[in-house]
Amino acid sequence: MNPKILEIKNLTVNFDGFKALNSLNFSMETGELRVIIGPNGAGKTTFLDVITGKVQPTIGQVLFKGRNLQNLSEHQIARLGIGRKFQTPRVYQNLTVRENLDLACNKNKNVFSTLFSRPPAVEYRQVGGLLETIGLIPKADLAAALLSHGEKQRLEIGMLVAQSPDLLLVDEPVAGLTDEETENVGNLLLALAESHSIIVIEHDMEFVRQIARRVTVLHQGSVLCEGTMDEVQNDPRVIEVYLGC
Numbered sequence: 001m002n003p004k005i006l007e008i009k010n011l012t013v014n015f016d017g018f019k020a021l022n023s024l025n026f027s028m029e030t031g032e033l034r035v036i037i038g039p040n041g042a043g044k045t046t047f048l049d050v051i052t053g054k055v056q057p058t059i060g061q062v063l064f065k066g067r068n069l070q071n072l073s074e075h076q077i078a079r080l081g082i083g084r085k086f087q088t089p090r091v092y093q094n095l096t097v098r099e100n101l102d103l104a105c106n107k108n109k110n111v112f113s114t115l116f117s118r119p120p121a122v123e124y125r126q127v128g129g130l131l132e133t134i135g136l137i138p139k140a141d142l143a144a145a146l147l148s149h150g151e152k153q154r155l156e157i158g159m160l161v162a163q164s165p166d167l168l169l170v171d172e173p174v175a176g177l178t179d180e181e182t183e184n185v186g187n188l189l190l191a192l193a194e195s196h197s198i199i200v201i202e203h204d205m206e207f208v209r210q211i212a213r214r215v216t217v218l219h220q221g222s223v224l225c226e227g228t229m230d231e232v233q234n235d236p237r238v239i240e241v242y243l244g245c
């Protein structure tokens, strides 16, 4: 068994008396790709918000590589190696694909020096490798604004990976994508899962089936069940929560 990258113990988040998360326990091993599903309002976004430090737990602990994240800022948590991708792609529309990746590689440097100085060889190779990983070599010198929605999602995932996170949190990456784009994003996440720990939140069950080895179902702020996609889909509790029967 690999060491745990993330362990969450008895996590409760109280918003004005309402428990968005309620005594939630969760753990995953280093190198896992875990998909989290659950109906609207189950607590999925709050779950990511707590891991990234946007929301502080009312009760409970989040341990990342054994370290308690309590009271750390979002910035400090990101620096420890947790990267988050939000649902809507956040890329620099007027910069080229390559420039977006260059910037991500130099996140803590000055934008102008990044854009107007020649990148060192090691970074040039890193950006080249990323372009290949995200399948955008042919579009490297196009403005990001000209990419399709799916290509922008892949570019932003590449920008996240450029910052070398150990744990990637990816929120609904295929909402609004065509079947082909969905499959491309799935293949990208599977390729990244070779060398990263990844949590994906997703509603599209076909996509979940494509990428998930293990699925966690959230309901009313707690873990309802966990297992393979087949196990979860056939669990009567999951059927009841999704179909109300």
Ligand code: ADP
Pocket: 015, 016, 018, 019, 020, 038, 039, 040, 041, 042, 043, 044, 045, 046, 047
């Ligand atoms: P999901 O992402 O699974 O749809 P959320 O984590 O967004 O669920 O929300 C879980 C519950 O917590 C919902 O009922 C939501 O209305 C509530 N909630 C989320 N954020 C806040 C907040 N800042 N204040 C009050 N209630 C909130």
